[in-house]
Amino acid sequence: MNNTPTRFQVISYEDASKEVKEIYDDTMQTMQIPFVLNWFKCQGSNPILLRGNWAKLKSTLLLGDVPNVLKQLIIFNVSKERNCNYCTQAHGIFANSMTEMIDENINFKLTENLDSPLIPESYKTAINVITKAALKHAEITDQDFDKLKSVGFSTSEIQELMAQADLVNMLNTIADISGIKIDNELMEAQA
Amino acid sequence: MNFNQSKYRITYEAFSKFSSKLSKAETLEEVSKLTLTNLKYFFNYHSISIKSITRNHQLCFSFSINKADFYYEKLGLNIFEKRLFERKVPIYEELRENDISTLTNFDLPVLEEAKIYASYFDYGSTKACVSIISDENRKFGMDDVEILRLLTDAFVSKTRQIRLKSELEEKNEEFKNAIQEIDVKNKQIESIVDTQKAIIKIRTKNILDKNKQLVSILQSISHNLQEPLSRILGLLDLSEGVSKDEFIVDILPYLKESATDLDIIFKDLVKKNAEDIKLLSKENDE
Numbered sequence: 001m002n003n004t005p006t007r008f009q010v011i012s013y014e015d016a017s018k019e020v021k022e023i024y025d026d027t028m029q030t031m032q033i034p035f036v037l038n039w040f041k042c043q044g045s046n047p048i049l050l051r052g053n054w055a056k057l058k059s060t061l062l063l064g065d066v067p068n069v070l071k072q073l074i075i076f077n078v079s080k081e082r083n084c085n086y087c088t089q090a091h092g093i094f095a096n097s098m099t100e101m102i103d104e105n106i107n108f109k110l111t112e113n114l115d116s117p118l119i120p121e122s123y124k125t126a127i128n129v130i131t132k133a134a135l136k137h138a139e140i141t142d143q144d145f146d147k148l149k150s151v152g153f154s155t156s157e158i159q160e161l162m163a164q165a166d167l168v169n170m171l172n173t174i175a176d177i178s179g180i181k182i183d184n185e186l187m188e189a190q191a
Numbered sequence: 192m193n194f195n196q197s198k199y200r201i202t203y204e205a206f207s208k209f210s211s212k213l214s215k216a217e218t219l220e221e222v223s224k225l226t227l228t229n230l231k232y233f234f235n236y237h238s239i240s241i242k243s244i245t246r247n248h249q250l251c252f253s254f255s256i257n258k259a260d261f262y263y264e265k266l267g268l269n270i271f272e273k274r275l276f277e278r279k280v281p282i283y284e285e286l287r288e289n290d291i292s293t294l295t296n297f298d299l300p301v302l303e304e305a306k307i308y309a310s311y312f313d314y315g316s317t318k319a320c321v322s323i324i325s326d327e328n329r330k331f332g333m334d335d336v337e338i339l340r341l342l343t344d345a346f347v348s349k350t351r352q353i354r355l356k357s358e359l360e361e362k363n364e365e366f367k368n369a370i371q372e373i374d375v376k377n378k379q380i381e382s383i384v385d386t387q388k389a390i391i392k393i394r395t396k397n398i399l400d401k402n403k404q405l406v407s408i409l410q411s412i413s414h415n416l417q418e419p420l421s422r423i424l425g426l427l428d429l430s431e432g433v434s435k436d437e438f439i440v441d442i443l444p445y446l447k448e449s450a451t452d453l454d455i456i457f458k459d460l461v462k463k464n465a466e467d468i469k470l471l472s473k474e475n476d477e
Contacts, residue, residue: 067232069204098204117332123201152231
């Protein structure tokens with residue numbers, strides 16, 4: 001659990017420069033959420049870093065061929081293993097909300113059921129291998145790649161999956177060292 | 192908790208993306224590749240076969256974890272598909288080792304308690320059979336049936352659309368070829384008509400020329416015969432007022448002379464024009 005107070009200046013939308021506002025707008029439009037996440041706001045004082053990190057997050061997590069829910073589950077799992085409170089909560093909410101699209105009354109939280117037989121083996125294998133890649137990248141072997149291939153992932157998809165490992169490391173690092181707290185708006189949405 | 196619904200919620204995003212990309216696919220190769228990429232996001236399996244049957248031909252798609260294949264073949268059903276066609280009731284049962292090779296073209300790993308799930312789908316003129324081989328390591332369960340049904344609906348609908356489009360393009364090509372052939376024939380007919388017109392024109396001209404020649408011959412005959420004939424008519428007029436003796440002495444010799452002249456002229460004309468008349472007759476006969 002990270003109880004560190006915020007170490008970077010958190011720049012609200014109202015206080016942001018025109019350049020930063022444009023990036024904030026893009027995050028809200030792309031992620032389809034009506035507010036700016038603290039993870040972005042804690043980088044709002046440095047537009048160059050913010051732009052680069054947003055571009056990395058957008059092209060790695062939000063675009064591509066691999067289902068976003070799988071990527072969110074990977075980010076959630078690694079963050080949980082690493083005890084990154086902010087990312088665990090935020091990406092847990094994103095993953096669960098994506099599986100509540102059909103009927104929000106059904107009491108099934110995906111993040112609490114990662115071993116469920118409802119989840120295809122391809123998802124489980126990807127979550128396990130990429131979690132290893134994120135936490136113990138030096139221990140990744142050809143066998144890990146073969147595991148991913150054996151459940152049907154192509155080379156291109158494996159590259160996209162592996163990119164989540166370095167993305168989550170960046171996400172966790174910035175969230176932890178900045179000391180940001182989970183967004184009130186996200187918690188309200190989850191309640 | 193509704194098991195099927197929860198499963199569908201997990202695969203919802205992947206299926207939405209798949210449907211979106213499938214709608215843009217234009218070839219069976221694209222459909223095959225796209226389906227292979229996405230099957231792993233929907234459920235567990237070792238091998239899937241989707242056969243869509245329209246009239247007497249069937250389109251078969253076969254997928255393993257990393258491979259896909261598709262081909263057309265004449266109607267040939269395996270034992271499970273025959274059962275499906277007869278009863279139309281889904282099959283979910285253990286699979287014998289010997290039956291595996293009849294269900295897939297791909298080499299599968301050694302399966303632990305292999306199972307088959309097979310289902311029949313009726314889309315009017317097209318019927319489809321889907322067979323899935325799974326085992327304990329990659330279980331295909333009843334909670335996967337709903338997403339399989341959605342997949343099959345989208346898949347068969349798209350492959351039918353591509354096949355119909357292809358047939359339409361073939362028909363259009365045949366139609367274009369037929370039009371081109373008709374154009375060629377029309378040009379041949381036009382050419383024949385033009386030739387006939389030219390022949391008719393030439394023949395009409397020949398007939399007119401021959402008519403002119405005939406008129407000229409008749410004018411010539413008429414002109415040459417006029418003078419001795421007039422003399423004979425004149426002598427005959429004179430003979431009305433003379434006696435028989437005077438006629439014999441004074442008129443008959445002249446009459447004989449004029450008749451002889453007429454005979455000579457006539458023979459001469461006949462001789463002169465015989466060749467022309469002969470030629471005209473010959474051309475007319477042609």
